[in-house]
Each structure stands twice: as C-alpha cells, then as structure tokens.
Amino acid sequence: MKADGAEEREGSSGEGGVRSVQRALDILGLLTDERPAVTISDIVKATGLAKTTAIRLAQTLELNGLLWSTGKGYMAGPGLWRWAHLARQSWELPPEMMQLMRELGGRQRETVNLYVRRDMYRVCVAQQESPQPLRHVVRVGDELPLWGGASSKVLLRDASPALLKRIARSSPAGADYADSIHKGLIEAADQGYAVSHGEREAGLSAVAVPVLGKNGAVAAALSLSGPTVRFSEDRIAEFVADLTESATRMSERGFDHPFAG
Template sequence: MPQAPQSYQGDPDDKEFMSTLAKGLAVLGAFGRLRPTMTLSEAAQVADLSRATARRVLRTLTQLGYVEQVGRTFSLSPQILNLGFSYLSTQSWIDRALPLMRELSERLGETCSAAILQGNDIVYVARVPARRIMSTTLSVGSRLPAMHTALGRVLLGYLDEAEIWRRLKSQRIEAYTPQTITDLQALFDRIRDDREQKFSIVDEELERGLRALAVPVLDRSGQAVGAINLSTHATRTTRNEMRDRFLAELNRLAGQVSSIMV
C-alpha cells in the first residue's frame, strides 16, 4: 500500500522555523520502500520543491553521507540508520520488550510486533515474525494506517476526543477489504470502545486473512508510549480464541515492560 510523503510544513508565523532544514527532511522522507531510488526530478516532485532546491538538498545530504548518488539516481546510505537507532536507543521499553516478544512468539507460534503512533500511521519499532509466512512483509520502520490496525486503534484511544476527530477527518479513509470500517463515526466509536476495554482486535480490515490483537504499553503516568500485538491468520485462530489465549499473555508482557518505565 502506498506511503504518503510526510508534511514538513511549518507555521509561517514562526520566525525560528528553519525552512532549509524542513526541505532537507522532506527529501529524506520522500525515500521509502516504494521509492528506494529517485532522480533529481523525482525528488523535487515528491518533496514539492523546485529542482534547484532539491539539487542543493541532495548535494548537501550526499556530502554528509546520508545519501548516495549513482549516475542520475540517488538513494539513502546506511548512515541514515544512525538517526533511527539514535531514537530507538532512547526508548528503553523497546529493549525490554524485544526478548519477551521473542519468547512469546516462539511459544505461541505467531508474529509479535511493537509500534508507536506517528500522525495517522503506526511505525514498527520491534517485530518478531513467526515461521509461518504471511503476505504482509513488514520490518522495523514500516508504516501502516493507524485507523485500520489493532496497534493503531489502541494507541489512538489515548488521545483526547477532539484530536481523534481531527486525525480521522485529516485523511482519506480507504477500504482495503470488504471488512474495512470506513464510516468516521463508526471508527471513532471503535477507537473509544477499544480504549475502554484496553485492547483492540482488528479482523481482516487491512488484509484478508489477517487478524490481530493489541494492548498498550503504558508509562508510570498511564500514558501509552507504544503498543504490542500478536497477529495470526483468520483460519488458525478465532476472535474468541484470541481473547482467551492471547489477551492475558499480551497484558502480562505489557505489564512487565511498563514496570521498568521511569
């Protein structure tokens, strides 16, 4: 599914906003799984910049080592990982969660993932795939629409109602499968219900056959810093079985992770 470029527009009245830095980030954000390489013209178009500006940005990023150039095409260099790992290193809960997720995945034979909320997307920060192969290929850094994932809905529930509505209305709701909830009021109600019950189940809404259950990871103040899920194929596990077998396991794991939060 396509990943929309992030917006790097700042407040035009903010005198301290650095538009040059924002343009550089716009170009970096334009690269992704669907656009691993780009020409100068493509980068300018995707990042909504002039060719001259895109050329200066790419030249700077290349000299800094974050972008590589081969002929007319540009791509991210491995050095860009330093930025992502710097963020991950500040999130101690991820290090705590990963071995617990690995043990749970191996014991239950299902994929276990952790994600954070970023805008209208979730971003995977840890993932332990099961040996069973599913059609969805995801890794750390992958993004999915928060509205249609268990990880996303359980995290959206920790926002205030006005902010949930703002995010719902800020994007085009797409039907990925016949089960996808596309009505805004129905989505809002589901998000609030999931917050009330402290878990979310999404059943074949993002992909046929994909069923997932997620719980939040809370800090000491009760705010959600992330979420952890177990995903399975609908032919293997019913919704009731997920509640009976998976929910207690996920809550136990999330509780162990939350216990080390400062």
C-alpha cells in the same frame, strides 16, 4: 512558474524555509530497501521539482553527508548513520523486553509488534516476525494511520475528542467514521484489549493490549497480527491471555524515554 532564484529566496525564510526542508526530506524519503539509490531524473519525476532545484538540494544533502554520490545515483550518506545510531539508542527496547516479544512470537507463531502513538499515527518501534510463510510484517519505523486496527483502539484510549475528530476526517469514510472510532475505543477500554478484522487491510486481523507507563497512561500497544483465517475466536482468546501477561511484565519493568507516559 517561478524562476529558480525566486524559489531560492522563498526557501531562505518564513514558510518557504519549511518547504525547502520538506523538499530535502522528500528526496531522502525516495530511498528504500528496493531502491537504495536515486538519480536526479528519479528525483525530478517523483517530486515535480525543477531539475536545477533537485540538483541543488541533492548537492546540499551530499555536502552535509546525508547523501552520497555514486555511479548509479545518490545513496544514503554516512551522516545518516550517526542519526540512526542516536535514534537506535533512544528507541530500541531493552534486551529483556525484546526477549519477551521473541518468546511471545515463538509461542503464538504470529507477528508481534509494539506501537506508540505520534499525533495521528501509530509508529512501529519493535517487531518479532512470525515464522510462518504467510504472515503480516511492517517495518520498524513505519507510521500507520490511527483510524483502523486493534493497536489504534488501544493507543487512543486517552485521546482528546479533537484528535479523534481529526483522525476520523483522515479516514476513507471521512468525518462520519467518528462514531465508529469512539465505539471501538469504549469496547477496547471495557475489555482491556482490542480486535480488528480487515479494518486497514483486507484479510488481516490483529489483537492488541495496552502497555502502561509509570503514570498509568497507555504508553504503547502490544499486538499479534496475521491472516484473518488464523484468528478464530478460540485463538483470539489465547492471544489475549498471552499478550496481557507479556504486556503486564513490560509495564512492571517500565519504559524509559520516549516511551514513558
């Protein structure tokens, strides 16, 4: 075990500096809707950091407004609000696109999601929840793996072979899954849409279609998802038709940065 001084010196430059930033981000990542505040004990237990290191990082984050010390522990600081505002300005969909998603969700009564690709993940950038008690919901900002799901098959249409190999290796089946991913991409490209049943979560199905950027590349995936029992062949055909119409209108409207392909 290194002394705290050694850890601090490593964190001042080179790869150690990256580790220090990652440790700070790990602490911020402990905050959730279910756990809005964390104590130093929580941080030590979750990250494995030495107590003195955890205290030093938490104090630095508080000094910069990213954490706020309370009687119950550290909560999200006001500095994050400014960043959240900037992120919202960059990523929030225009009102007319959000209206399209609300109307789609109202007609089909399943959860509507819009995903974009970031390296080996798909990121949810907008959602309209299903009004039904039994529904599928992810949070805006959540990152999901690209090795499974209808939206992944749509988003990976223009992906390089090297990226597909990396994604396959990250899947539960390992590198052997590469052929299955490639087959799904070809099928989705030929059909113009993708369907998945229980690929990432048992009992969950989804249908997705591409939203194109100004250059014709896939900029996003628009999907409907919910319990598999509600995704019969007849319903899937209806979902595809409605999704395609909505995605076409989105594509015609065009995406501003960072959605543009």
